[in-house]
Amino acid sequence: MRLRHIEVFNAIMLTGSVSAAARTIHVTQPAVSRILQHAELQLGFALFQRVGGRLLPTVEAQTLYPHVERLFSQLDEVQRLSDNLRAGRSQGELRVLTVLAMSYEVLPRAMRLFRQKHPTLVVHHQALHSPQIVSSLVLQEADVGFVFSAAPHPALSAEALGAHPVVCVAPKGMLPARVLRSGQVTLAQLAGLPLIALDARDPLGMLLAHSTRDSDAGLEVVMTVQTYHVALALAHHAVGVTLIDACTAVSADPARVDVLPLAPAIGVPVQALRPTARPHSQTVRQFTRCMQQALQEVGVSPE
Template sequence: EQREGELHILTVLALSHEVVPRALAAFHARHPDVQVTIDALHSPQIVSALALQEADLGFVFTAPAHPSLVQETLAQGRMACVAPRGMLAAPLVRSGAVRLADLVHTPVVRLPGNDPLGAMLNLACREADVGLTAAFTVQTYHAALALAHHGLGVALVDACTAASADRSRVDVLALEPCMPVPVKVLRMANRPASLLADAMARCMQDAVVQTLAPTGLA
């Protein structure tokens, strides 16, 4: 059970770089005496831990339905393209958007097929009949972003990850057609509502909106 003054949250790694710290700053300003524990895990691990009542909240992009958990969409992001400066044609960069077909002859940093966003991209490629050149396959979105920063390929990542991009080294474009990437909160269905958990969820909601607003990728 949650003890007064403590909160245990789980998050996918992609949200732990920009969004969670912003949310924690707002939460801590309002609840300075609350001890918060944060674990960064993969979505299936978050679902399992919450189902076992090992944490209070989980923040994910997508997760399978579970009878013990309820899901709430906090905000809507989308997939983005982060390209090393000079790798994409200038008119394409100026347009602010790129299609999968535009990347056919460009080295791409791919996400694994068992990753929710990686699976979504694979499906989009099949539907568009587009074959991308996977220069590298990485396990995390920020690893993909790091390779783009070093000029090794184009990273196809969520907008929250793209918000961390160094615009002096890379160009950030919307991926078209739009591939929605919701940010969701998971919690136990049969646990009484916690004021602290509710407050943290709202702080996360605000943090996602604040993170995405400057990117133009909301």
């Protein structure tokens, strides 16, 4: 199939008719019909059947379509990257991405420090999941991103900023007094308590899932969540105990929950990611140092 064939095929799959597809891709209806016929002739099988005034995809078309969707997604990424390259960068702006856990306490602290040196520079921030941050940086839609334990990517450079400890957040009265007096908690001491677990696809969630499985502590998971602050909120409402990062735990209400470090300690790496195709500006380096200082303020130990 040629690219024009694929464009027409995709448009018909999305709209369900030749006329609507023609409007979508800004060509005439006869042109769409001719291109579709030519595509089917080259392929040697029909892509659509006309039923009740609409074109219904054949089994072959349904088999092809997921591959076409991926192709258009890649073409969209090429367009976004070319747009970003054409637009260039404004010297008076900085585009920063962080995972949600760093957006509540760490980022504001870093911004306070950064604005002391750059009071007129505008910072654009987005809180995203780690895969989204990697994708945006690869497409050069941001200058720097801050994540927990991201997988290496050839288009990105990674700088280790430290390791943040995992802590246990428990509703008041849920942990025994002797555990509170010890100042730390083990996984075995959480056995039998309702546990709010993190999504196993999350970097911290994956690490904790391996640790709890290896410990054979018999933890009772009652709920899984995707974001750390949701886990904290559920602990605030006495739904159960949770294991989260130290950055998020800074927002814990000491009147409602107890926060104890996990023993033995589990540390999760914090990284700054930057596109390798772009020179690392002094502004990005200075913001990264401010983020590192803010991370240390909330209990992340330096590398």
